[in-house]
Amino acid sequence: MPQNIDSILQENRLFPPTTDFAKSATIDESKLQALYQQAEDDHEGFWASLARDELNWDKPFSTTLNSHNAPHYRWFEDGELNVSYNCIDRHLADKADKTAIIFEGEQGDTRHITYAELHRDTCRFANALKAQGVETGDRVVIYMPMVPEAVIAMQACARIGAIHSVVFGGFSAEALKNRIDDASAKVLITADGGHRGGKIVELKAAADKALENCGESLQKVIVLKRTQHDIPMKAGRDIWWSDAIADVNDKCTPVSVNAEHPLFLLYTSGSTGKPKGIQHSSAGYLLGTIMTMKWVFDHRPDDIFWCTADVGWITGHSYVAYGPLAVGGTIMIYEGAPTVPDTGRFWKLCEDHKITVFYTAPTAIRALMKSGDEVPNKYDLSSIRLLGTVGEPINPEAWMWYHEVIGKARCPIVDTWWQTETGANMISPIPGVTATKPGSCTRALPGMALDVVDDEGNSITTPDKGGLLVIRKPWPSMLRGIWGDDARYVETYWGMFDNRFYVAGDSARRDQDGYFWIMGRIDDVLNVSGHRLGTMEVESALVAHPAVVEAAVVGRPDEIKGETIFAYVVLKGERPADGIDDALTLELRNWVGEQIGAIAKPGNIRYADNLPKTRSGKIMRRLLRTIASGEEITSDTSTLENEAILLQLQGKE
Ligand code: WT7
Numbered sequence: 153m154p155q156n157i158d159s160i161l162q163e164n165r166l167f168p169p170t171t172d173f174a175k176s177a178t179i180d181e182s183k184l185q186a187l188y189q190q191a192e193d194d195h196e197g198f199w200a201s202l203a204r205d206e207l208n209w210d211k212p213f214s215t216t217l218n219s220h221n222a223p224h225y226r227w228f229e230d231g232e233l234n235v236s237y238n239c240i241d242r243h244l245a246d247k248a249d250k251t252a253i254i255f256e257g258e259q260g261d262t263r264h265i266t267y268a269e270l271h272r273d274t275c276r277f278a279n280a281l282k283a284q285g286v287e288t289g290d291r292v293v294i295y296m297p298m299v300p301e302a303v304i305a306m307q308a309c310a311r312i313g314a315i316h317s318v319v320f321g322g323f324s325a326e327a328l329k330n331r332i333d334d335a336s337a338k339v340l341i342t343a344d345g346g347h348r349g350g351k352i353v354e355l356k357a358a359a360d361k362a363l364e365n366c367g368e369s370l371q372k373v374i375v376l377k378r379t380q381h382d383i384p385m386k387a388g389r390d391i392w393w394s395d396a397i398a399d400v401n402d403k404c405t406p407v408s409v410n411a412e413h414p415l416f417l418l419y420t421s422g423s424t425g426k427p428k429g430i431q432h433s434s435a436g437y438l439l440g441t442i443m444t445m446k447w448v449f450d451h452r453p454d455d456i457f458w459c460t461a462d463v464g465w466i467t468g469h470s471y472v473a474y475g476p477l478a479v480g481g482t483i484m485i486y487e488g489a490p491t492v493p494d495t496g497r498f499w500k501l502c503e504d505h506k507i508t509v510f511y512t513a514p515t516a517i518r519a520l521m522k523s524g525d526e527v528p529n530k531y532d533l534s535s536i537r538l539l540g541t542v543g544e545p546i547n548p549e550a551w552m553w554y555h556e557v558i559g560k561a562r563c564p565i566v567d568t569w570w571q572t573e574t575g576a577n578m579i580s581p582i583p584g585v586t587a588t589k590p591g592s593c594t595r596a597l598p599g600m601a602l603d604v605v606d607d608e609g610n611s612i613t614t615p616d617k618g619g620l621l622v623i624r625k626p627w628p629s630m631l632r633g634i635w636g637d638d639a640r641y642v643e644t645y646w647g648m649f650d651n652r653f654y655v656a657g658d659s660a661r662r663d664q665d666g667y668f669w670i671m672g673r674i675d676d677v678l679n680v681s682g683h684r685l686g687t688m689e690v691e692s693a694l695v696a697h698p699a700v701v702e703a704a705v706v707g708r709p710d711e712i713k714g715e716t717i718f719a720y721v722v723l724k725g726e727r728p729a730d731g732i733d734d735a736l737t738l739e740l741r742n743w744v745g746e747q748i749g750a751i752a753k754p755g756n757i758r759y760a761d762n763l764p765k766t767r768s769g770k771i772m773r774r775l776l777r778t779i780a781s782g783e784e785i786t787s788d789t790s791t792l793e794n795e796a797i798l799l800q801l802q803g804k805e
Pocket of ligand 1: 420467541542543544545546567568569570571572573593656657670672673679683684
């Protein structure tokens with residue numbers, strides 16, 4: 153994290169919501185207290201009543217929570233509903249002509265899609281999926297640029313009860329292949345490409361490569377024409393999106409699925425080399441996104457809501473494709489990079505489309521902050537009323553810039569802590585009520601039982617004492633498991649405290665006001681530009697290269713990205729002079745890019761004869777982290793098997 157822990161410990165500036173904001177906010181102090189009280193008095197009853205009020209059920213549920221097989225919790229399990237119906241159809245009576253999606257491509261092309269049009273397009277595409285053989289429960293992989301069709305594809309899957317697995321367009325062919333195989337997906341939806349950074353992202357080329365050695369499951373590829381450049385189509389397997397929807401009906405009856413029916417899988421990194429397919433439910437997941445749209449984003453009918461995340465991440469699921477539509481909102485989708493044609497693009501989009509709620513990541517804020525105040529100051533940002541941040545702890549300096557330069561000290565900032573696994577925001581300010589502190593995500597939301605505990609699982613009550621972030625009670629939008637690996641689900645999230653509570657994998661502390669401060673991961677997971685990457689994943693990619701014998705990967709603090717990847721590599725051949733070999737480094741970076749994706753490319757690679765190990769052979773990553781960040785080693789290293797290697801690793805030999 154690019155921040156000095158001492159300066160954060162002293163951070164005590166308090167920013168209460170402005171009177172203007174507080175006056176008009178949907179949740180005020182007394183409503184919030186009532187919500188906390190209800191949740192406290194009757195956790196299940198609290199969620200049951202919200203689920204009845206906020207979701208349209210085809211068959212009402214009679215049991216709220218089934219904990220018999222904990223930690224395999226089931227919410228509203230005998231109820232039935234359809235997520236796409238809840239996001240689209242139920243708004244048609246009074247919002248058919250309301251804009252659901254405002255789209256702008258990187259090259260400036262724009263589209264407005266009403267709820268009626270979204271309904272028609274979703275129905276058509278759902279019918280097209282059925283025509284291609286997709287049935288309820290089948291897995292469909294979506295590998296798309298950030299265009300409305302990505303959301304339409306997700307909604308169409310939900311409509312017929314197919315389980316989507318969106319793979320971020322920046323992931324490589326190899327990563328795509330692994331995800332297709334792990335889920336035994338039947339259909340892949342992709343595009344001829346997307347526009348990003350002034351270039352075409354060759355999605356179809358990557359898809360073709362992935363499919364060369366995929367398993368048997370995959371039968372069809374549906375390809376959207378986005379860039380219109382020439383790409384090969386494989387007869388019998390590939391079909392254009394436009395052809396797939398050409399002869400289908402405009403109506404598609406939504407399939408009633410069980411509340412617990414899997415809505416989607418989303419792969420995320422953990423502490424082994426293999427990403428986990430996080431499985432989410434239908435009803436509970438949607439309820440989490442709806443409640444947080446209301447509580448955290450203070451949703452109002454005339455909002456233009458822009459969450460800048462790609463649909464390849466959980467943020468793009470919960471706050472692009474599902475939550476804002478479920479509440480009948482208008483979302484903004486932007487296809488391209490924030491720097492095209494210049495670093496004012498985000499602010500220009502805010503001005504042009506009159507964005508009211510803007511939700512992005514600290515890494516983007518820091519990068520845009522670097523380009524100077526004069527860039528945002530050129531644009532009219534007066535439509536913005538609320539700002540949000542997510543993905544990693546935000547350093548107070550970036551928070552203050554966001555507050556002053558973008559929010560003009562008018563807009564509350566909601567710093568939302570949550571995870572792929574939690575499905576929706578868990579810790580966040582309530583914008584009309586909570587006085588915020590730069591760098592703190594403040595308090596747990598109603599019905600979310602967050603706590604900080606010590607190694608024995610006892611709640612830590614001493615202010616500012618760090619511990620493990622846990623969730624004491626199940627919540628509706630929680631993950632339901634890891635696809636195909638139940639043992640890993642139980643072990644990763646519940647094993648530490650005998651299934652009693654969910655272990656988030658973050659360390660945190662609470663200050664004297666009870667505010668949460670997230671301190672970082674406790675496992676071997678890095679946070680690069682707000683995206684989770686497992687050190688083991690990068691290490692396995694490196695050792696798969698013929699020249700590499702062993703590799704250790706650690707995070708190095710970075711001013712903009714939060715962390716960058718520093719890799720220590722032992723080669724089969726001789727160690728290059730001074731541990732540096734630019735040509736090989738370039739090759740290995742590209743290699744990792746091919747194995748995982750560009751975000752996983754190490755920023756630095758240093759070659760060594762060996763790695764620092766304990767006598768039992770465990771690599772001491774802690775020492776490597778210290779070295780990578782350029783700090784002096786102060787701990788005792790005499791227990792190392794090969795203490796002398798430290799000098800070489802530090803470049804002192
Ligand atoms: C991890 C989850 C949830 C969407 C984006 C990332 C870190 C997330 C915050 C925040 C401090 C945060 C945590 C968490 N994180 N939001 N507001 N403050 N840290 O999703 O890839 O599942 O990563 O991101 O370390 O465990 P993800």
